[in-house]
Amino acid sequence: MIEANRLFDVPFGTPKPERLIERVVHIATDPGDLVLDSFLGSGTTAAVAMKMGRRFIGIEMGDHAVTHCAPRLRKVVDGEQGGISETVGWQGGSGFRFYRLGADVFDAEGRITQGIPFEHLAAHVWFSETGVALSSRPARRAPVLGVHGETAVALLYNGVLGDKRPEGGNVLTRPILNLLREALPGHEGDWTIYGERSALGPATLTRERITFRQTPYDVKARR
Numbered sequence: 001m002i003e004a005n006r007l008f009d010v011p012f013g014t015p016k017p018e019r020l021i022e023r024v025v026h027i028a029t030d031p032g033d034l035v036l037d038s039f040l041g042s043g044t045t046a047a048v049a050m051k052m053g054r055r056f057i058g059i060e061m062g063d064h065a066v067t068h069c070a071p072r073l074r075k076v077v078d079g080e081q082g083g084i085s086e087t088v089g090w091q092g093g094s095g096f097r098f099y100r101l102g103a104d105v106f107d108a109e110g111r112i113t114q115g116i117p118f119e120h121l122a123a124h125v126w127f128s129e130t131g132v133a134l135s136s137r138p139a140r141r142a143p144v145l146g147v148h149g150e151t152a153v154a155l156l157y158n159g160v161l162g163d164k165r166p167e168g169g170n171v172l173t174r175p176i177l178n179l180l181r182e183a184l185p186g187h188e189g190d191w192t193i194y195g196e197r198s199a200l201g202p203a204t205l206t207r208e209r210i211t212f213r214q215t216p217y218d219v220k221a222r223r
């Protein structure tokens, strides 16, 4: 019986034997390479990649990502002995992280999704600025997202300051800057501030050590 079906009560329609995937991974990659399976299914490719000392990314939209793929990979980490384990001398170890994708930030034309909640845009902006995930969900009315290294990052976006008019919190003005500074009293480093427009001129921005980025144009899909 195919390993994926032996491991779980619910059979998968088209599971591949680990031995077959091992062949493919062996031909196409070296230890330490990154294997991508963007249709993870029963998780065979990820399981085999882990047993063969490859890094991997698996993407799955079905609920079985939670009910099957993650438990299967946990078993592999714990030293599961099915499939190719004996051949490759698998004793367990390694590991993986499980992430849930958030809402779409961009639509098919590359525009910021209309009405995207602040939290989702904030998480994206933070990641594109810092390269790391936002560790805690930003509070709804807290435009200061955090400090990375020496730089504080802030996002002025519809509704974040409780006023949905374009001029009501999305434009960087002196009062808004004061609000941001009040939120981070001890911060003496630089600022990166996203907003619709800056009412502060270039000389002021330089003096205040602010890099201003304009939404939506400076919100990048990739780093």
Ligand SMILES: C[S@@+](CC[C@H](N)C(=O)[O-])C[C@H]1O[C@@H](n2cnc3c(N)ncnc32)[C@H](O)[C@@H]1O
Pocket: 014, 015, 016, 037, 038, 039, 040, 041, 042, 043, 044, 045, 059, 060, 061, 062
């Ligand atoms: C035939 S299975 C893949 C088999 C798997 N690669 C293996 O090693 O056995 C296809 C899987 O792709 C998933 N899928 C289809 N479209 C997807 C998408 N857009 N994003 C993520 N997963 C998707 C399905 O839910 C299904 O579990």
